[in-house]
Amino acid sequence: MESPLLTAFNNLVPPVPVYFDNITAVPPNTTTEYVRVNITFGLTNEPTLTSSVDNARGALVIRIFTEKGRGPARNQQLVTTAVNVLETINDTAKTTTGVYVKLGEINGPTFSATEESPHFMGRIDTGYTATVLS
Amino acid sequence: MAKNGVWNLLKELDRVAATTVFNGPKAAAERTVRELQQEGPSWTGKFSNSWQIESPLGASGSSKGDGQPGEPRPIYSPALTGQQVVKSILTKDKITFTISNFSSYAPEATDLVESAFIRPSGQPMPQTQLGLRKFREGDGGRQQPSYRGYIGGGDPNRESSATADLDWFATYVEGGKLDRAVKIEMDDLFS
Numbered sequence: 001m002e003s004p005l006l007t008a009f010n011n012l013v014p015p016v017p018v019y020f021d022n023i024t025a026v027p028p029n030t031t032t033e034y035v036r037v038n039i040t041f042g043l044t045n046e047p048t049l050t051s052s053v054d055n056a057r058g059a060l061v062i063r064i065f066t067e068k069g070r071g072p073a074r075n076q077q078l079v080t081t082a083v084n085v086l087e088t089i090n091d092t093a094k095t096t097t098g099v100y101v102k103l104g105e106i107n108g109p110t111f112s113a114t115e116e117s118p119h120f121m122g123r124i125d126t127g128y129t130a131t132v133l134s
Numbered sequence: 135m136a137k138n139g140v141w142n143l144l145k146e147l148d149r150v151a152a153t154t155v156f157n158g159p160k161a162a163a164e165r166t167v168r169e170l171q172q173e174g175p176s177w178t179g180k181f182s183n184s185w186q187i188e189s190p191l192g193a194s195g196s197s198k199g200d201g202q203p204g205e206p207r208p209i210y211s212p213a214l215t216g217q218q219v220v221k222s223i224l225t226k227d228k229i230t231f232t233i234s235n236f237s238s239y240a241p242e243a244t245d246l247v248e249s250a251f252i253r254p255s256g257q258p259m260p261q262t263q264l265g266l267r268k269f270r271e272g273d274g275g276r277q278q279p280s281y282r283g284y285i286g287g288g289d290p291n292r293e294s295s296a297t298a299d300l301d302w303f304a305t306y307v308e309g310g311k312l313d314r315a316v317k318i319e320m321d322d323l324f325s
Contacts, residue, residue: 021300025287029277038301042309057310061245061301063281104308112247116279121248125301127308 001039001060001089001101001128008085009035009078016078031118035078036063042127056130060086060103064122068113075122079109082124100131155229156219160195162319163187163231164210169315170233171206173306175243175282175298176265177257182206184237190229194218201236205262244303248279253293265297272296 002020009016019026021038041058062082066075083106090103104127113120164187171182180203187209189195197211234240241247260266272285275292283300299305306312 021284026277040299040301040305040309042305042311043314057308059301059304059308061304110246114248114279116250117248123246125304125308127310 002037004085004089005035005037005062005082008081012078012081031067033064033066033074033078033119035082036065037061038063039128058128058130059125060128061123061125064109065119066122068118068120070120072111072120072122075111075120076109079122079124086124086126095133097133100133102129102131104128156191156195157213158320159229159231159316160187160189160211160213161322162316163233164197164208165315165319166233166312168206168208169311170303170306171208172264173298173302173311175296175302176206176262176268177254177260177297178203179205179262179265181235181237181239181243182262182264184235184240185209186234186236187211188232188234190231191219195231198236203261205264242282245281245283245301248281250278251276251280251282251294253295260297268297270296 006018009018016033016035018035018037021036026034026036038061039058040061041056044056064075064078064082066078086103086106089101092101094100106124106126108124109122110124111120111122167185167187170185174182176182180201183199183204183206184201186198187196189211191214195211195214197209199207199209235243237243239249242249242251260269270285272287272294274286274290274294275288276285276294277288280288281300283296283298283302285294285296288294
């Protein structure tokens, strides 16, 4: 999930930096646009829900930060980039090896801005199930 | 069928109808709230005691926390009989319980919006045992404003902390624990 998101935003002109929580840190006091991605882990190998021993579930939260005062269009444009990546992941056919990822319903986008922040924020989130095939 | 047999059958149908249609989902909602209280942040305890369940029947079956500080207190409402349930829902095509938090800072507590988080004066540590158990500190202060779960990365001469992981709410809802809570309660009905 990380790689496609990183590639998609790096391919934009100009490229938009992507920071993955607990891996890369956002530079302090930045005022330019960027994306933060948080991949969390929920239940893994939960016998109540599945007999598989190679299942992981969790949430994927993507936050888009764009410059405040320029309207929401740019933020929505970047949200669309993220959504397209997620839909592509979901359309990927299941193979016989590797890890198969299936995403749930995409919630959002929701938008917010605080008085103190130089950014306008957009957010989408979804659940995922990752299954080890071999 | 003997009179007593008919009466017992009606009572059993009454119990099954109420349980399946209403009391099962109600129990699932109550379990979900208990789990959300444990998963979520807890400093004074006001947020974890501000959950509420809204029943499709209005006041019947609804329950609400008191919003007061302290350890998480579960919320319950009395189970309803089949007659109470069936009479009211005949016109409805689905039964929906709504779980929400009425705390004024629920959006901040669930990492939906940013805010300027400042440790309460005179409270260097969480006031609840739950919060103390989950307490973690960041590397330095916060970047202000920030999401509740983003700690560290700010002034190295300051402190920052959290009592729940970033995006704990989204993880609970979408990471399988909500599904498990519902499944456990609904499976328990018929065991």
